[in-house]
Amino acid sequence: MSIRDIAEPVSLNDGTAMPGYGFGCYAAHGEEIINAIRWAVRDGYRYIDSAAMYGNEAEVGEAIRTCGAQREDLFISSKIWPTRFDDPDASLAQSLRDLGIDALDCCLLHWPGTDRKQRLSAYEKLLRRREEGFLRRVGVSNFQIEHLEEIRRAFGSFPVLNQIELHPLYQERDLCAYCRENGIRLVAWGPLFRGKLMQHPAIVEIAAAHGKTPGQIILRWHIQKGHIAIPKSSNESRKTATCFPSYSHRAIWIGLMRWTAANISEMIRIHSRGSSNAARPSFTTVMKYRIMGRKEHFHDTAL
Numbered sequence: 001m002s003i004r005d006i007a008e009p010v011s012l013n014d015g016t017a018m019p020g021y022g023f024g025c026y027a028a029h030g031e032e033i034i035n036a037i038r039w040a041v042r043d044g045y046r047y048i049d050s051a052a053m054y055g056n057e058a059e060v061g062e063a064i065r066t067c068g069a070q071r072e073d074l075f076i077s078s079k080i081w082p083t084r085f086d087d088p089d090a091s092l093a094q095s096l097r098d099l100g101i102d103a104l105d106c107c108l109l110h111w112p113g114t115d116r117k118q119r120l121s122a123y124e125k126l127l128r129r130r131e132e133g134f135l136r137r138v139g140v141s142n143f144q145i146e147h148l149e150e151i152r153r154a155f156g157s158f159p160v161l162n163q164i165e166l167h168p169l170y171q172e173r174d175l176c177a178y179c180r181e182n183g184i185r186l187v188a189w190g191p192l193f194r195g196k197l198m199q200h201p202a203i204v205e206i207a208a209a210h211g212k213t214p215g216q217i218i219l220r221w222h223i224q225k226g227h228i229a230i231p232k233s234s235n236e237s238r239k240t241a242t243c244f245p246s247y248s249h250r251a252i253w254i255g256l257m258r259w260t261a262a263n264i265s266e267m268i269r270i271h272s273r274g275s276s277n278a279a280r281p282s283f284t285t286v287m288k289y290r291i292m293g294r295k296e297h298f299h300d301t302a303l
Helices: 030-042 057-066 088-099 116-132 145-155 173-181 201-210 214-225 249-256 261-271 283-291
Strands: 009-011 017-019 047-049 075-080 106-109 138-141 161-165 185-189
Touching (some): 088 116, 116 138, 161 173
Parallel strands (some): 161 185
């Protein structure tokens, strides 16, 4: 069922809940990210998605302290990078200090990395820190089915969420189906494909037909698919919760159902002639094949 409000909670597989929509903190620093979070909270956002690798958690912490919301009303997550899997406790402690909080609402392994033993060890330590109260939930990011199966076999349960690259041109259907079947919430990073979808002819056409912006159409697509989207904007005027309009769900789905993998590829090919980036795979795809040792599937220009 689609959420109807920016702070509406969705259930998780551990019996708890989290906001069904969030604000991403990637690639912004200083006053830019501080003001962006303040505006986001003012406009109703309650899920703040951070990560040690973003290099801005001190600023995120300042925004959290000065945004006007009580700590218990916010859902704050962070992530541990694979190079810290040998000592996830140190990474967690640093994030807590930088954010200025006593506990994370969710801590994620940021990428699966290449070392299975370290990956599972880091996950186990997060489970222990959860029992000790330093975090409330354990999640993962950019994990594929085989990585999730490893966790199930090792620990008898799944993470509460898997944060992956998701947007209409990169739908990860098999992975999404697996996560839904096993109660793993899908959090969509890069939900707007870093703005590259805003001029896509199909999206522009659908937006014009319904009197909405391309961004609204894309975010509404995520909501109706059940994804927890975490868009990021440093522009105050773009941050309001405008992806919950009253237009017909069915009308939007009629337009979106035309987007088969084949015709999307054809549209991209036709409309991106002359672009050196047109045929490049997504960032997640490249990283996935790197992790799985199959880099030879891509040309160097795609990396």
